Amino acid sequence: MPAPNMKLLEPIAKTLSILGGLLMVGVMLMTCYSLIGRNFLQSPLIGDFELTAIGCGMAMALFMPYCQLKRENIMVDFFTARMPASTNAKLDRMGSLLMTALYGVLGWRAGFGAVRAYEGEGASMLIGFPDWIVYACMCVGLSVAALMALAQVLGMVAEQEEHAA
Amino acid sequence: MSPMSLALLIFGVMLVLMVVRVPIAGAMFVAGTVGMILQADLKTFLSFTNNVAYTRLASYDLSVIPLFILMGHFATQGGISKALFGFAAAVMGRFKGGLAMGAVLACAAFGAICGSSVATAATITGVALPEMRRHGYSGRLSTGTLAAGGTLGILIPPSVPLVIYAILTEQNIAKLFAAAMLPGVIAMVGYMIAIAIYVRLVPGQAPEHDEAPRLTAEALKGVVPIAIIFIVVFGGIYEGFFTPTEGAAVGAAATFIAALMKGELTRDKLLHCFYATALSSAMIFMIFIGADVMNAALARTQVPAQLAELVGGMSIPPLAIVGGILLLYVLLGAVMDELSMLLLTIPIFFPIIMKLDFGMSAEHTAIWFGIMVLMTVGFGMLAPPVGLNVYVVNGMAKDVPLAESYRGITPFLVSDTLRTLLLLFFPGISLYLVGVLT
Numbered sequence: 306m307p308a309p310n311m312k313l314l315e316p317i318a319k320t321l322s323i324l325g326g327l328l329m330v331g332v333m334l335m336t337c338y339s340l341i342g343r344n345f346l347q348s349p350l351i352g353d354f355e356l357t358a359i360g361c362g363m364a365m366a367l368f369m370p371y372c373q374l375k376r377e378n379i380m381v382d383f384f385t386a387r388m389p390a391s392t393n394a395k396l397d398r399m400g401s402l403l404m405t406a407l408y409g410v411l412g413w414r415a416g417f418g419a420v421r422a423y424e425g426e427g428a429s430m431l432i433g434f435p436d437w438i439v440y441a442c443m444c445v446g447l448s449v450a451a452l453m454a455l456a457q458v459l460g461m462v463a464e465q466e467e468h469a470a
Numbered sequence: 471m472s473p474m475s476l477a478l479l480i481f482g483v484m485l486v487l488m489v490v491r492v493p494i495a496g497a498m499f500v501a502g503t504v505g506m507i508l509q510a511d512l513k514t515f516l517s518f519t520n521n522v523a524y525t526r527l528a529s530y531d532l533s534v535i536p537l538f539i540l541m542g543h544f545a546t547q548g549g550i551s552k553a554l555f556g557f558a559a560a561v562m563g564r565f566k567g568g569l570a571m572g573a574v575l576a577c578a579a580f581g582a583i584c585g586s587s588v589a590t591a592a593t594i595t596g597v598a599l600p601e602m603r604r605h606g607y608s609g610r611l612s613t614g615t616l617a618a619g620g621t622l623g624i625l626i627p628p629s630v631p632l633v634i635y636a637i638l639t640e641q642n643i644a645k646l647f648a649a650a651m652l653p654g655v656i657a658m659v660g661y662m663i664a665i666a667i668y669v670r671l672v673p674g675q676a677p678e679h680d681e682a683p684r685l686t687a688e689a690l691k692g693v694v695p696i697a698i699i700f701i702v703v704f705g706g707i708y709e710g711f712f713t714p715t716e717g718a719a720v721g722a723a724a725t726f727i728a729a730l731m732k733g734e735l736t737r738d739k740l741l742h743c744f745y746a747t748a749l750s751s752a753m754i755f756m757i758f759i760g761a762d763v764m765n766a767a768l769a770r771t772q773v774p775a776q777l778a779e780l781v782g783g784m785s786i787p788p789l790a791i792v793g794g795i796l797l798l799y800v801l802l803g804a805v806m807d808e809l810s811m812l813l814l815t816i817p818i819f820f821p822i823i824m825k826l827d828f829g830m831s832a833e834h835t836a837i838w839f840g841i842m843v844l845m846t847v848g849f850g851m852l853a854p855p856v857g858l859n860v861y862v863v864n865g866m867a868k869d870v871p872l873a874e875s876y877r878g879i880t881p882f883l884v885s886d887t888l889r890t891l892l893l894l895f896f897p898g899i900s901l902y903l904v905g906v907l908t
Contacts (some may be wrong), residue, residue, distance in 0.1 A: 313578075325492070327744075329540055329722075331728070332719060333537070333723045335660050335718065336715075337719065337720060344711055357530055357533050357719070360533075361527075361528070362528025363527075363528070365536065365751060365752065368749075368755070371748045372744065372749050372752030372756070373752075377749040377753050378756055379493065379494055379753055381805055384490075384805075384807040397491060399490070400491055400493055403492055403496040403497075404496050404499055407495070414523065415524070417519055418524060443527060451719045465762060
C-alpha cells in the first residue's frame with residue numbers, strides 16, 4: 306500500500322470535521338429561524354425537527370475520522386499504565402484493528418442502506434428529504450474512519466496527542 | 471448455553487478487551503456482536519447493524535448533545551472567561567481564600583452555559599490559575615479548587631451526562647435540568663465552605679489578605695453575557711417557547727454572537743471549536759453505538775430483566791440498594807470513563823430502581839436517581855487514581871506535582887460526599903424546582 310496516500314487521510318479528516326461543524330452551524334441558524342417563525346410570526350417551519358436530526362446525524366458521521374485520528378475514542382489505561390510503551394503501542398494497534406472492523410461494518414451497512422433507500426425512494430416523513438443522502442454521508446464518514454484506523458494499525462499515520470479541552 | 475452464562479460471557483469479553491486498552495466503544499461492540507451471533511446468527515446481527523448507526527446518529531433527541539457541546543466550545547474560545555473571573559474575584563475577594571472562592575463562582579457561572587466538566591475546568595484554569603499563583607495561593611489549593619470547580623460544569627445545567635441519563639431512561643430533559651439546579655448551587659456553596667475551612671485549618675495555602683479588586687460596574691459587565699444566555703436558554707425551555715434541543719441551538723447561536731462581539735473568535739478559533747466538538751461528540755456517539763449493540767445482546771438473554779425481578783423481590787431496604795449502586799459507581803468510576811459507565815450500567819440498574827418503592831411517583835424516583843448518579847459522576851471526575859479533571863488542571867500547572875493536586879482535592883471530596891448523602895436522604899431538595907418550573 307503506498308504510504309503517500311495515507312498522508313491524505315489527515316487533511317481529509319480535518320475537512321470532514323469542518324463540514325460537520327458547518328452542518329451544525331446550519332442547524333443552529335435553521336432552529337433560530339424556525340423559532341422566530343413559530344413564536345412571533347405564526348409561520349412555523351415545517352420539518353424543522355427532521356432537519357435537525359438529519360443535519361446533526363450527518364455531522365456526527367463526518368466527525369468520526371478526526372476522532373479516530375486523534376485517538377479520542379476513550380479507553381481504560383489504568384491496567385496497562387505500568388507496561389512498557391512498546392507493549393502499549395502493540396495493544397493500541399490491536400485496538401485500532403477492532404475499531405477498523407467496527408467502522409467497517411457500520412460503513413458497509415450504511416452503504417447498503419444508501420443503495421436500498423435510493424432504490425426504494427425512502428424519504429423523511431414531513432419534508433421528503435431523501436434517506437439515501439443521509440445514509441451515503443454516514444457511509445463516507447464511517448468508511449474514512451475505518452481507513453484511518455487501518456492506517457493506524459499499519460503504523461502509517463503519525464501518532465498525535467491532543468485533548469478536546 | 472444458559473442465559474446467565476451467556477450474559478457473563480458478553481460481560482467477560484467486554485471487560486477483557488477493555489483491560490487491554492481497546493477503546494470502550496469497540497470493546498462493547500465486539501462483546502455485543504459475539505453475544506448476538508451466539509444467540510441468533512450472523513444474519514440477525516447484520517440486519518440489526520443496518521439501522522444502528524442511522525437511528526443513533528440522526529436522532530432529534532440526541533442532537534441536543536453535540537449542540538450543547540458546540541455551545542460550550544464557543545464559550546471556551548469566545549474570551550468570556552477572563553471578564554467572568556474578574557467579576558467573580560471581585561465578589562468573593564473580601565473573604566480569606568477569596569480568590570479560590572471566586573474561581574469556584576466563575577466555574578459555576580461558566581457551568582451555566584457549558585455542559586462539560588473538563589471544558590469548564592480547563593477554561594477557568596486558563597484565566598484563574600495564573601492569578602491565584604501570583605497572589606500566593608499554593609499549587610495544591612489552586613489546582614484542587616479548579617479541578618473540583620470544573621465539576622460544576624456538569625452539576626449545573628446544561629449537563630451532558632444528565633442529558634445522556636435522560637435519553638437512556640426516557641425521562642424529560644427539562645425536568646432533570648430543573649432538578650439539578652438546587653443541588654448545583656449547593657455544590658458551589660459547599661465548595662466555598664470547604665475552602666473557607668481548609669485555609670483556616672492548613673496554614674500557608676492562601677495569603678492572609680487578598681488584594682481584592684473592587685466590584686465596579688465594569689466588573690459587573692463580565693457576567694452579563696452569560697446571564698443573558700442562561701436566561702434565554704432556560705427561560706425559553708421552561709416557558710415552553712422551545713424544546714431542550716432547540717434551547718441548545720439557541721444557546722449555541724447566542725454564545726456564538728457573544729464571542730463575535732468580544733472580537734475574540736478568529737477563524738482559527740472557530741475551526742478549533744469545530745475540531746473540539748468533533749472529538750467529544752464523535753467519542754460519545756461511538757460509545758452510544760457500542761452500548762446499543764451490547765445492550766441488545768444482553769437484553770436477548772433476558773438476564774437484566776430477571777435481575778430487576780430478583781433484586782425487587784429481596785427484602786433489602788431500597789435506600790441500601792441505591793447506596794450500593796452509588797458505591798459501585800464510585801469504584802467503577804475510579805478506573806473507567808464516567809459516560810461509558812452510564813451507558814453500560816443504566817440499562818441494567820434503572821429497571822431495578824424502578825421496581826423499588828421509595829414512596830415517590832415513578833417519575834420522581836427516576837429524576838432523583840438521575841441526580842444521585844450525576845453526583846457520583848462528578849465525584850469520579852476528581853477521585854484518584856484517574857480523576858480526569860485533576861489531570862487536565864494539573865497538566866496546565868507545570869510546577870505542581872500530580873500528588874499535590876490530588877492532596878488539594880481532599881476538602882472538595884469531603885464536601886461532595888456530604889452533599890451526596892444530603893441529596894440521598896432528602897429527595898425533596900432535587901424535586902422542589904421540578905414542581906416549580908415545569
